[in-house]
Amino acid sequence: MSHLLEVKDLEVKFALRFGDLTAINGVSLTLDKGERLGIVGESGAGKSVTGFAIINLLSKPGYISAGRVLLEGQELNRLPEEDMRKIRGNRISMIFQDPMMTLNPVLTIKTQMIETILAHANVSKTEATDIALDKLKKVHIPSSEKRIHQYPHECSGGMRQRIVVAIALLTNPALIIADEPTTALDVTIQAEIMDLLQELCASEKMGLILITHDLGVVSQVTERIAVMYAGKIAEIGPTQVVIHDPQHPYTQGLIKALPGSLQPGSRLNQIPGMMPTLTDIPPGCAFHPRCTISDTICRMEVPALISRHDHDHMIACHVVK
């Protein structure tokens, strides 16, 4: 059966003056049509880089050094730039972290919406405006006929992120990559945007990759979770299984650190130590210096991501059986 998106052994490096740094080290993922996948991890784990690598939009000096990205069987990372442009914003849309920074301050919302449609579809400006208004209604923007003529600074943060979502929806993409879409927003608006995303993905049958450090958000919205650590996937599986029965010691640590899993009044749990920076990733399992159950082998060999209990749930650990 063919997947919507298939990422195979993806490797991303940053070309620096003193040599290449590996940011993503052999990440493999699949996503089916209409499926929602969460990628979680601490900052610097390579979540965002994975997202940008999928649409081949890594900022310099990053580049894809190995691996393949397939969208409906079509290999993206070998496409000529012009063909890749036709996929960006069309088959795959992106939602960025900070809605205050995502919209261009000197262009009206209308301009920023219809230019996306015109870049991908052969329609008139009037038709494009109609599509834009329709999408604004879908993200529940009140009096959208008036809003569409405004500049971004005339809207609130939550409003702007809904506009960004509307822009992502304009071309009915098969996949939306949302990079920390609610981190910069108030808590009440966070839930609103997440509900909106979930509802839209379900009704429009769109795939979603939700990149976040917030396990709580992921568990509500997604069907599967990939936990990343130091440029690799540590654990991947169905959301309910990973949340309620985590196998990898890192995932266990993350879930224990959630305030919700505690008795009131007790202290917060922390994973001791810090995530390594890209320049000094330890040999073997990158997590072993912080791991409570590490063994000699963890220091020597990089653990492979292998499925355990059932086919869908995979972890990369030497010790856990």
Place this chain on the structure above:
Amino acid sequence: MFAFIVRRIIQAIIVMLVIGLVGFIIQHQIGDPVRDLVGERVTPAEREVIRDQLGLNDPFYIQYVRFVKNAVKGDLGLSFFYKKPALEVILAKAPATIELVLVTALILIVVSIPSGIYAAIYPKSWFSRIIMAVSTIGVAMPVFLTAIVLIYFFGVELNWLPSYGRGETVNLWGWESGFFTLDGLKHLILPSVSLSSIMLPLFIRLVRAEMMEVLETEYIKFAWAKGLHRQRVWYIHAFKNTLLPVITVFGVQLGILVAFTILTETVFQWQGMGFMFLEAVERSDTTLLVAYLIVVGVIFVVVNTIVDIIYGFVNPMVRIAGTK
């Protein structure tokens, strides 16, 4: 906003009063209005009578107030050499300088914006490297040397372009213009090219730096992620945001350009205000000197104030939407 404009205008008036005071002190200390009026051949007694009539024996502040009052009415005194009101002399020379500055501004815009953008988009191409290298040397090149080199090659060796004077001009409602004759336009080329060479390196670097900064922003990354054509990302999304700070600096530098005309006009014997200023120095024509100081001061202050007010209008929007 209204309060801001009022405050800015009051500031401008204060600056003008200070410039006026400086001008007045100069005239008071080294000028000799009696000589300007009747020449050298008068007896000391006659001089004293004339001094009294002119009010030159009044207290300092009374004379200053009178000076300011006259200046506001447009009376900046008589030029000793021309035997005409100083303001009239300057205004007769102004069109030459203004046309030179206009053409220079045009060259600055037409050259610096495309090359700055190009150098920002393709920082590693050989053309960008050449632009940057030339602009480094350009900074080290005094404007009068640029002008001399241009005169030597295009005026003396190749004999393609005229290298002094304004050529044939047309009088339009009292404005001597070189814009409407081929000869006048030809004469404009070398002076305006050398005048623009002062600011060109600065502007190319400015446009390049601003454009590079904008290209790194999130909204440009989002524009790429929307799958827009690269031309649209560069020329609509990035360039529009680059323009704002560039316009501001441009406005301020325009005032400075007027003053830099002194150098260019000297080399090309361009009959404008700058050339007149140096002639006034050679002829010890103090009144004309002070009048020039005040006129250039007014131009400078007015341009600065307008730019500030425009920026004040635009800035709040940028502050809310752009940075934080």
Place this chain on the structure above:
Amino acid sequence: MKSWNRFKNSYLLYSFKRDPVAIISFCVLAVLGVISILAPVIAPYNTYDTATIDIMDAETPPTWMEDGDERFILGTDIQGRDLLSTMIFGLRVSLLIGVGAVLFQSFVGILVGIISGFFGGKLDSFLMRLADIQFSLPYLIVAIFTMAIFKVAFGIGRYEDLAEPLLIIIIGLSQWPHYARTVRASVLGEKNKEYVEAARVIGISRQLIMFRHILPNTMTPVLVISTIQVANAIMSEAALSFLGLGMPITRPSLGSLIRAGFEYIFSGSWWITFFPGVLLVILILVILLLGDWLRDVLNPKLYKG
């Protein structure tokens, strides 16, 4: 010996050795500096001595050209002076005024900066307001106006005698805010640091703290600004002299040489303008390149002035 060793191992020397542009600029500047200091010894003729000048030699082209005279390698100027010697003395005058103006402006600027930063309050805001005003005026124009006024006030004869100190003071005065702002910022940064507090606790006076402790810490940015300012000052001096508001032709700087030669460019005597012009551009360029390099090495964040 100790400080030499420290210098030998410093990052400054390390990055200098790795930067060919910096090495070449430094060598060229060093050669020009030595030439100008030793001008009376090195120059083939003493051009200030009118006895050696023969007006009949005027406008002789360089040796390698037709009509060239082997006594004058680069030819002669319009007064019959050996052009090479005149340029060497002109270089000396240009450098003297450039360095002098920068010493003067750094003295004024550092003083204002320290007073401003140390005493704060109304005095500080007044001095900084003054710096803002000075900053917003185009400095070359201020210098042109001031020199013009002095020329009219003194009359040409006395003006020419006073030209050199006047140029140093006026070019110097127009640029002091650069120093004042930088030094003030450093003083404010250093003022509350522990070693200054400690010095005060053990009873060392404020003045002593200022000069013994704060001043050395502000020297790095001052050095960077000074390099670029020397280039600016030389350029301003050249512009003023070119306008006839600077050094007289009897004691020319590079700028006055160019002015004098310019009138003869139409009659084909290009060398009187060309050689001093090239020398001037090289001089300014190497100082600017050296300044750029210093700024990048010593303080990457310093404002580009």
